[in-house]
Structure formats: structure tokens, C-alpha cells
Amino acid sequence: MNDPHAHTPGLAGAELDFNAWAFWSSADEARQQAQRRHQQTLTDRGAELADRSFVSEWAACFPDTLTLGAGSYLAAFSYVTGDVHIGARSSVNAYAVVRGRVRIGDGVRIGAHTSLLGFDHTFAPDRPVHSQPLTSRGITVGEDVYIGSHVMVLDGVTIGAHSVIGAGAVVTKDVPEWSIMVGNPARRVRDRRQEHPTTAPPPPRTGPDRPADPVETLRQLADRARSEATDVLGRCWNPDEGWFTDTPGAAPTVRALCDAVEIADLLGLGTPPQLGRDEIITALTCRQDPTTGLIPAYGEQTVTQDGPDLGGGPVRYHLLCVGYALDLLGARLAHPITAVDALRGDTMAAALDAQPWAERAWGAGDWVDCVGTGLLWNRLWFDRPGGLDTLIGWLHLNVDRRSGMWGAPHASDGLRQPVNGFYRLTRGTFAQFGLSLPEPERAIDTTLAHAQDQRRFGTGRATACDVLDIAHPLWLAGQQSDHRRDEARAWAATQVPRLTAAWHPGQGFGFAQRSDQHGPAAPGLQGTEMWLAITWYLADLLGGSGALGYEPRGVHRPWAR
CATH class of the missing domain: 1.50.10 (Glycosyltransferase)
Structure with missing residues (x-):
């Protein structure tokens, strides 16, 4: 008979499933072999997984098609379905959701609890919502993009390369390259290549030799x-x-x-x-x-x-x-x-x-x-x-x-x-x-x-x-x-x-x-x-x-x- 008060390990041994960037440098040989077997199961189902990519066994990974580039990972409790292509050195962190038709470039970081939903329900008034068909325009994320935690990216959006999406943003429309976006709905606050505008008043620039900027x-x-x-x-x-x-x-x-x-x-x-x-x-x-x-x-x-x-x-x-x-x-x-x-x-x-x-x-x-x-x-x-x-x-x-x-x-x-x-x-x-x-x-x-x-x-x-x-x-x-x-x-x-x-x-x-x-x-x-x-x-x-x-x-x- 099982002791109801006995200690169970839970996720105690799953640190590398969450800190997945360290898996191949820190996991012992047994863990690495287990990961290779897990990846073989996924490739047998049609997935394309490059060298030193990682898919946590705790991830809900049920794609129609999946391409995962070299050095990229799906962390524990991420949820991936649909037609998903992820480039090299990109990360889908814990509890993030990537569903539908989604294309993600190289060097992209997707924070915890963020959702990229490359599909939508119609909501015409002629029938109940549960009977509505799905539509999909897909989501594209360029290279070198950082998407913070608790972000929502809606179907049809393209996020330009080198952009940063602040935590909690709701991205409803295309994002130009090099943008820093915040808010709901997300708005562009500046170009990433420009210095952050100071909130303190600058030195006076008035006078005959110092015209106003x-x-x-x-x-x-x-x-x-x-x-x-x-x-x-x-x-x-x-x-x-x-x-x-x-x-x-x-x-x-x-x-x-x-x-x-x-x-x-x-x-x-x-x-x-x-x-x-x-x-x-x-x-x-x-x-x-x-x-x-x-x-x-x-x-x-x-x-x-x-x-x-x-x-x-x-x-x-x-x-x-x-x-x-x-x-x-x-x-x-x-x-x-x-x-x-x-x-x-x-x-x-x-x-x-x-x-x-x-x-x-x-x-x-x-x-x-x-x-x-x-x-x-x-x-x-x-x-x-x-x-x-x-x-x-x-x-x-x-x-x-x-x-x-x-x-x-x-x-x-x-x-x-x-x-x-x-x-x-x-x-x-x-x-x-x-x-x-x-x-x-x-x-x-x-x-x-x-x-x-x-x-x-x-x-x-x-x-x-x-x-x-x-x-x-x-x-x-x-x-x-x-x-x-x-x-x-x-x-x-x-x-x-x-x-x-x-x-x-x-x-x-x-x-x-x-x-x-x-x-x-x-x-x-x-x-x-x-x-x-x-x-x-x-x-x-x-x-x-x-x-x-x-x-x-x-x-x-x-x-x-």
C-alpha cells in the first residue's frame, strides 16, 4: 500500500528541462541518451531536429510539422502544435505557446507564458462560436528578436528582425524592424538603434550660440x-x-x-x-x-x-x-x-x-x-x-x-x-x-x-x-x-x-x-x-x-x- 505522506520527486530533477540552454553542456550521459531517444520519436513522426537542439520531455509537442534549428530548444511545459519552423539558436521558454502556422528566425528569444497564435476563429453572427471555422494567416518572426514574458502575438502578424516586444504586450499588427514595442495594443516607442530618450531635462540649449534642439x-x-x-x-x-x-x-x-x-x-x-x-x-x-x-x-x-x-x-x-x-x-x-x-x-x-x-x-x-x-x-x-x-x-x-x-x-x-x-x-x-x-x-x-x-x-x-x-x-x-x-x-x-x-x-x-x-x-x-x-x-x-x-x-x- 502506498504511503500518502511519502515524498515524491515531482520536478526536482527537471532543472535542465526549464534551463534548457544548459542541457547539452550540463546533462549527464544518461540524460543526453534519453533526449536522443525522445528526439528520435519526434523525427519518426516527421519532425526535423538539428544538432544540439532540445525538446523537453515535459513539453506538449504535438505539431503537424516541426523544424527546430541547431541550438534551439523547447522548454518544459511549452505547447507547440501546427506547422512550426524555428531557426537556429532560438528558444521557446517554459509555458510558452506556439500554435498554428508560425515561422521563427534565428536567434529569437520567446519568454515564459507568451503565446504566438497563428490561427483564429471566425465569429459571424449566423452560428455559435463553437461551430465557427478556423482561419489562419500565420505569424512570422524575423531574426534576432526578443519577445518578453506574457506577450500575446495574434494571427497575421509579422515581427521585423532585431525587434524587442516588452512583457505583457498584445501584438495585433505588423512590427517594423528594429522596433521596441510595449502595451496593449502594442505600440512602437522607439527604434532599438537609437539611445533611450532620457526622462531628465537636458542641459539648456538656448541662447545666441546654442539654438534650441x-x-x-x-x-x-x-x-x-x-x-x-x-x-x-x-x-x-x-x-x-x-x-x-x-x-x-x-x-x-x-x-x-x-x-x-x-x-x-x-x-x-x-x-x-x-x-x-x-x-x-x-x-x-x-x-x-x-x-x-x-x-x-x-x-x-x-x-x-x-x-x-x-x-x-x-x-x-x-x-x-x-x-x-x-x-x-x-x-x-x-x-x-x-x-x-x-x-x-x-x-x-x-x-x-x-x-x-x-x-x-x-x-x-x-x-x-x-x-x-x-x-x-x-x-x-x-x-x-x-x-x-x-x-x-x-x-x-x-x-x-x-x-x-x-x-x-x-x-x-x-x-x-x-x-x-x-x-x-x-x-x-x-x-x-x-x-x-x-x-x-x-x-x-x-x-x-x-x-x-x-x-x-x-x-x-x-x-x-x-x-x-x-x-x-x-x-x-x-x-x-x-x-x-x-x-x-x-x-x-x-x-x-x-x-x-x-x-x-x-x-x-x-x-x-x-x-x-x-x-x-x-x-x-x-x-x-x-x-x-x-x-x-x-x-x-x-x-x-x-x-x-x-x-x-x-x-x-x-x-x-
């Missing part, structure tokens, strides 16, 4: 915005409607809620304090027209289209702001955007030909931006490739090789139409899909020429659109070329004093930089979201965006989605 000035502006974020959002909340307005007393709009979501994400609040994540997701997804996939104006039920116009400017912009607000929240639209999916082949080319390139290139660029974003969501969320190849091909064939732009200047407003149209067009296509511009150096020349137009950029005359439509093209083309980089930096530095002077304490930015605070100059959500994005682009052009502690992840994100 523009990056430090932008850092202080970002800190101020973070400290006042709750007030900025609170003043634009309409409790009677249960919705946000752009400015206090204005009518509620779909964009205002989306801008609130973006500001909360930028400034570290996670979500606006007035609404929970699920409330926002429901409020946005339920507005989508299931027939066209478009999102009507606030208070409307349907979208009226005139041909392929997607409902006109303000309504079609919802494809951007609603899509990215949901993306920031780890959600998606409920229905494919069929109005965009229908634009394929000759239909797409004809719609492009019909845009007002000669008269209103800005409006034409707006249409391309919205179409490109609709194509993005259809591809990411509904596996519909659509007419992207036709769109990109048409743009390559029709770019003006002299200016690097699409469309023509006018005597009345100079280069404003083609340059602002260039920003909208390239944001939704080349930038959003990570594609190279056809004429980056000519685009830089044209953009810098437009930046000298005092009709738009004289003191008190600039708007968020006009400045963003300089900053982003210079940044985007600058990813391909060093052409006139010093001039781009000099332009960015000139914008910093104007930008910092335009912040209204507790209220944010107005869309226009005028000092009267009336009309477009009134502080509101649209102006605040756009100028905060501009702040990041100016800082990055100056080589110091890591000091800000944030990076745009929504409509104005710098990196491909």
Missing part, C-alpha cells in the same frame, strides 16, 4: 500632449449622443470617433476613456453597408454612389479612418468592400482615366488612396486580391517623369494640387503596400519647390493637410534616396517652432495654424491627430523620432501595413 523641442511637445491627452479627448465627448465630435458643440461624425481612437493610441491611453474597446468595435462595424462594404455618414444607413466615386470624399475617407481604427483595436470590418472589389482590369483602368487629374489632382489622389485602402482590407481580411496590380501598373505608366507626380500645377495655387494629390495617392498605394516610388528624386524636387510657396506656408497660413503633404512625401521618397536630404532636414527644422506654438493647452491642435481659434483653427480631434503624426515625421526627418515615445500606427502610419 528641434528634436528635444518635439520631445517636450510629445510629453505635453501625453500629459493632456485625457482633457483633449474629454472636451470633444458628447455624452447625450454617446459619441465624439471634432470640436465641442459640433455635430457627431464617424471620423471624430476614429480620430479619438488614434489619439488614444498615439498618446498611450490605449482606447478613449469614454468608451470600451468592444463598444467602439460594435459602433463602427455595425455602420457598414453589407451590400457595398462602404460606411455611411453618421446618422445615415446607406451610401449613394455616383459611378465608382465610393460615395464621395468624406464618406469614402471612412475606408481609411474606420478601417485603421478597427485595426488598432485588433478588429476588422464585418464585410468585404465590394464596391472596391468590383474595380478590376478594364473597369479599374477606366475609373482611373476618369479622375480629374488635370483640374483636381488632389481629388484624384484622394480617390486612389481610398481605393488602395479598400484593396488592402479586402486582401488582409477577406482574401480578395482585387485590382491592385492594375492600379499600380496604371500609376507607373502615367507618372510625370519630370515632376515625379500625377496631375498638373495651376497658376491659382501652384503645385498644391499635384503635391497634395501625390501624398494621398502614394499613402494608399506605394507606402501602404511597401512599394518603391517610380521617380523619388523628382518627387523630392517638386515637393521642396512647393514648400517655398508662401501662399500656403507663410506665417499663420499652413494647415495640417498642407504640411503633412510636404512631410510625408519627403520622408517616403527619402527612404529610397539621399537626394537633397540636408534641405529636407532644414525644412523640417523650420516647422518645429510653428508647430509647438500651435498647441493649445488641454485642447490640442487646430487644423489650421492661425491663432484666432475660429473655424478650421479651432482645436479639435482631426487637427490634433494630424499634427501629432506630422510631429513624428518632422522628428524622423531630423533623425530623432525615437525620442517621442510614439509612432503613428493608423491612417498616417509610416510603414507598410
Whole structure:
């Protein structure tokens, strides 16, 4: 009869199953032979295990396919299923979960209790959740990545090489290389290659021989915005409607809620304090027209289209702001955007030909931006490739090789139409899909020429659109070329004093930089979201965006989605 009080060894001899990096240098010959037998069992089932890899006998390892590189290990109580490929010198530590289609590079560290879930359940309302099918886009982790403990990485995410994911982060979207990410949802706080921004004030840099450091000035502006974020959002909340307005007393709009979501994400609040994540997701997804996939104006039920116009400017912009607000929240639209999916082949080319390139290139660029974003969501969320190849091909064939732009200047407003149209067009296509511009150096020349137009950029005359439509093209083309980089930096530095002077304490930015605070100059959500994005682009052009502690992840994100 067994003595119920007798001591049992439990995990007393399992230290090397947890500290698996030391197994092959510390285990005795009997333990090593037992590991080889265990690995033979796994290879007999189809696993590919390289030299000096290790799989704890305490690991729940039930993959369909498994490749484990040299020197890599699965520690005790890790849980591995699905189609998993792990490179050399990588580790899956105790209680970590790797499931679904997952590709992990060389030199990756995955902390305890972290989950990489390369699959998901659908949740359509037509059947119980337990009856829903599984979907899988897979997860990719580049080389030299450190993922801390208690991190959640969701299906469809790619984590770029050399990145660090802080403990407890929830990674819902792609991570650029060299990123340091924290929070739920995870946000990029700086570039790993840059020194950590100090929290103590730097030595004074003012005076005739020590001009103010523009990056430090932008850092202080970002800190101020973070400290006042709750007030900025609170003043634009309409409790009677249960919705946000752009400015206090204005009518509620779909964009205002989306801008609130973006500001909360930028400034570290996670979500606006007035609404929970699920409330926002429901409020946005339920507005989508299931027939066209478009999102009507606030208070409307349907979208009226005139041909392929997607409902006109303000309504079609919802494809951007609603899509990215949901993306920031780890959600998606409920229905494919069929109005965009229908634009394929000759239909797409004809719609492009019909845009007002000669008269209103800005409006034409707006249409391309919205179409490109609709194509993005259809591809990411509904596996519909659509007419992207036709769109990109048409743009390559029709770019003006002299200016690097699409469309023509006018005597009345100079280069404003083609340059602002260039920003909208390239944001939704080349930038959003990570594609190279056809004429980056000519685009830089044209953009810098437009930046000298005092009709738009004289003191008190600039708007968020006009400045963003300089900053982003210079940044985007600058990813391909060093052409006139010093001039781009000099332009960015000139914008910093104007930008910092335009912040209204507790209220944010107005869309226009005028000092009267009336009309477009009134502080509101649209102006605040756009100028905060501009702040990041100016800082990055100056080589110091890591000091800000944030990076745009929504409509104005710098990196491909």
C-alpha cells in the first residue's frame, strides 16, 4: 500500500528541462541518451531536429510539422502544435505557446507564458462560436528578436528582425524592424538603434550660440500632449449622443470617433476613456453597408454612389479612418468592400482615366488612396486580391517623369494640387503596400519647390493637410534616396517652432495654424491627430523620432501595413 505522506520527486530533477540552454553542456550521459531517444520519436513522426537542439520531455509537442534549428530548444511545459519552423539558436521558454502556422528566425528569444497564435476563429453572427471555422494567416518572426514574458502575438502578424516586444504586450499588427514595442495594443516607442530618450531635462540649449534642439523641442511637445491627452479627448465627448465630435458643440461624425481612437493610441491611453474597446468595435462595424462594404455618414444607413466615386470624399475617407481604427483595436470590418472589389482590369483602368487629374489632382489622389485602402482590407481580411496590380501598373505608366507626380500645377495655387494629390495617392498605394516610388528624386524636387510657396506656408497660413503633404512625401521618397536630404532636414527644422506654438493647452491642435481659434483653427480631434503624426515625421526627418515615445500606427502610419 502506498504511503500518502511519502515524498515524491515531482520536478526536482527537471532543472535542465526549464534551463534548457544548459542541457547539452550540463546533462549527464544518461540524460543526453534519453533526449536522443525522445528526439528520435519526434523525427519518426516527421519532425526535423538539428544538432544540439532540445525538446523537453515535459513539453506538449504535438505539431503537424516541426523544424527546430541547431541550438534551439523547447522548454518544459511549452505547447507547440501546427506547422512550426524555428531557426537556429532560438528558444521557446517554459509555458510558452506556439500554435498554428508560425515561422521563427534565428536567434529569437520567446519568454515564459507568451503565446504566438497563428490561427483564429471566425465569429459571424449566423452560428455559435463553437461551430465557427478556423482561419489562419500565420505569424512570422524575423531574426534576432526578443519577445518578453506574457506577450500575446495574434494571427497575421509579422515581427521585423532585431525587434524587442516588452512583457505583457498584445501584438495585433505588423512590427517594423528594429522596433521596441510595449502595451496593449502594442505600440512602437522607439527604434532599438537609437539611445533611450532620457526622462531628465537636458542641459539648456538656448541662447545666441546654442539654438534650441528641434528634436528635444518635439520631445517636450510629445510629453505635453501625453500629459493632456485625457482633457483633449474629454472636451470633444458628447455624452447625450454617446459619441465624439471634432470640436465641442459640433455635430457627431464617424471620423471624430476614429480620430479619438488614434489619439488614444498615439498618446498611450490605449482606447478613449469614454468608451470600451468592444463598444467602439460594435459602433463602427455595425455602420457598414453589407451590400457595398462602404460606411455611411453618421446618422445615415446607406451610401449613394455616383459611378465608382465610393460615395464621395468624406464618406469614402471612412475606408481609411474606420478601417485603421478597427485595426488598432485588433478588429476588422464585418464585410468585404465590394464596391472596391468590383474595380478590376478594364473597369479599374477606366475609373482611373476618369479622375480629374488635370483640374483636381488632389481629388484624384484622394480617390486612389481610398481605393488602395479598400484593396488592402479586402486582401488582409477577406482574401480578395482585387485590382491592385492594375492600379499600380496604371500609376507607373502615367507618372510625370519630370515632376515625379500625377496631375498638373495651376497658376491659382501652384503645385498644391499635384503635391497634395501625390501624398494621398502614394499613402494608399506605394507606402501602404511597401512599394518603391517610380521617380523619388523628382518627387523630392517638386515637393521642396512647393514648400517655398508662401501662399500656403507663410506665417499663420499652413494647415495640417498642407504640411503633412510636404512631410510625408519627403520622408517616403527619402527612404529610397539621399537626394537633397540636408534641405529636407532644414525644412523640417523650420516647422518645429510653428508647430509647438500651435498647441493649445488641454485642447490640442487646430487644423489650421492661425491663432484666432475660429473655424478650421479651432482645436479639435482631426487637427490634433494630424499634427501629432506630422510631429513624428518632422522628428524622423531630423533623425530623432525615437525620442517621442510614439509612432503613428493608423491612417498616417509610416510603414507598410
